[in-house]
Amino acid sequence: MQVIHDFKTSIKKYSSQGKKNDFFLPEECPFCHDKLHKNGFYHRYVISIDGKTHSILIRRYRCHHCGRTVSILPSFLFPRFQRSLEYIVCCIKEYLLQKKLLLYKRAIYFYLHRFTHNIPGLIAFFRDKYNFLISFDLARIKKATKLIKMIWSSDAQILSKEYQDHFNQSFMAL
Numbered sequence: 001m002q003v004i005h006d007f008k009t010s011i012k013k014y015s016s017q018g019k020k021n022d023f024f025l026p027e028e029c030p031f032c033h034d035k036l037h038k039n040g041f042y043h044r045y046v047i048s049i050d051g052k053t054h055s056i057l058i059r060r061y062r063c064h065h066c067g068r069t070v071s072i073l074p075s076f077l078f079p080r081f082q083r084s085l086e087y088i089v090c091c092i093k094e095y096l097l098q099k100k101l102l103l104y105k106r107a108i109y110f111y112l113h114r115f116t117h118n119i120p121g122l123i124a125f126f127r128d129k130y131n132f133l134i135s136f137d138l139a140r141i142k143k144a145t146k147l148i149k150m151i152w153s154s155d156a157q158i159l160s161k162e163y164q165d166h167f168n169q170s171f172m173a174l
């Protein structure tokens with residue numbers, strides 16, 4: 001399982017800090033509520049919006065009771081995506097708002113497909129969050145445009161973390 005954590009740092013800084021990042025330790029195992037133990041790191045890459053590739057370490061914990069592992073994913077990432085959250089959200093926004101392609105078409109369409117798949121979840125999320133009725137009585141693509149504007153104008157990383165905590169998956173998940 002992946003837990004999203006806001007390290008309040010840039011990708012570059014997180015990458016250069018390596019094992020010295022201030023890694024969040026969840027209070028208990030999310031599955032059986034026993035204590036979690038450090039279980040090393042795994043290595044992965046992230047591509048930031050300027051196109052640069054960074055090598056980063058992900059902290060992993062293991063529960064000795066149920067044997068499951070929990071990794072702490074920095075909030076600048078979506079689970080299972082190599083490009084950063086900012087990069088992906090920007091690609092979707094630029095395409096929806098101005099039909100601008102920041103990447104090759106197939107990549108943009110893939111992101112768009114994932115994003116529009118999560119429209120119902122995002123609408124429910126925003127309605128819960130703001131506790132009033134936001135009108136979404138629009139066609140699918142207009143809904144997507146409205147949602148990406150709302151995401152872009154708030155802190156997308158915090159929002160993505162809140163969404164993940166709420167639904168246990170990201171708004172780019174299948």
Ligand SMILES: [Zn+2]
Pocket residue numbers: 029030031032033034063064065066067068
């Ligand atoms: Zn456990």
